[in-house]
Amino acid sequence: MRLTVDKRPSASRATGSPTKAAPSQFPFVVEVPATATVADLKLAIAKQAGAPQPDRQRLTAGEKKAVLEAGDALDKYGLKDGDTVFVKDLGPQLGWQTVFYIEYAGPLVFHYLVYNFQNLFYGQTFEHSALQQRAYLLIMGHFIKRELETAFVHRFSHGTMPLFNVFKNSGHYHLLSGLNLAYWIYSPATAQGTALAAQLGCPLLLSAFTGIFLFAELSNLSTHITLRNLRPPGSRVRRIPRGYGFGLVSFPNYTFEIIAWAAVAGMTRSVAALLFLVVASAQMYLWATKKHAQYKREFPDYPRARKAIFPFIA
Structure with missing residues (x-):
């Protein structure tokens, strides 16, 4: 399953398209198994240059900005191929x-x-x-x-x-x-x-x-x-x-x-x-x-x- 990882969009930032060519820039694409957990996704994100380490990540998805809990499976949140997950760096932990x-x-x-x-x-x-x-x-x-x-x-x-x-x-x-x-x-x-x-x-x-x-x-x-x-x-x-x-x-x-x-x-x-x-x-x-x-x-x-x-x- 391929997911786009992005920061929460702001009014001042232009909309971009996901790319794997410059993974240090948001948005970028990660690929995880369909059976992956949120913890697996955090690890995959952390491997990208410029992305925060798993403990610093707060992941949300969907219009309601549901927080993805580390112990859950991704399918609990209805995520599917091509969806976008937003990451926030929580800072030093x-x-x-x-x-x-x-x-x-x-x-x-x-x-x-x-x-x-x-x-x-x-x-x-x-x-x-x-x-x-x-x-x-x-x-x-x-x-x-x-x-x-x-x-x-x-x-x-x-x-x-x-x-x-x-x-x-x-x-x-x-x-x-x-x-x-x-x-x-x-x-x-x-x-x-x-x-x-x-x-x-x-x-x-x-x-x-x-x-x-x-x-x-x-x-x-x-x-x-x-x-x-x-x-x-x-x-x-x-x-x-x-x-x-x-x-x-x-x-x-x-x-x-x-x-x-x-x-x-x-x-x-x-x-x-x-x-x-x-x-x-x-x-x-x-x-x-x-x-x-x-x-x-x-x-x-x-x-x-x-x-x-x-x-x-x-």
């Missing part, structure tokens, strides 16, 4: 596993520094209260868990992310759940001996919120393992997830994540913790609803009673 390492390392560094180098951030030293000690252990544990999941649990459906996006994504973690959260939770206002520390440091409350947090973290880990087991190593297979948590929502990993951070916000009564909870919940809701709709489009037998992220609600 970074592996998703590396992205996750960077995102979760930021909060670990900031919480460690703020907690242990008080004079640098507050201009004084003081004894941490039971509340601060507990919050530090839980938050550090959360992000250490995330790093370990990245190394040993997650199987990524996409190989890379545009390098520029790493800064945007990392800012969310490094600033909101890192520096901002740490600065206010470990501040002298809730240090040992203060009235607020005595009020919030009730052993019963600390135990209750810790229990909720640990329940949510272990449940979150369980759903990540379920998702991992859906996808054989080295593949991008997609299946309907089932099991613990998935009976009510499509993304219980997000649901349990929200519960964990709600426990931190309830335990610390910190505006910074509440801010992170709201921002993170809103972002996860957007991710979940988009992926939930994709599940329903992809699987005709997808459970209709399931909600995206909040049981019985949305």
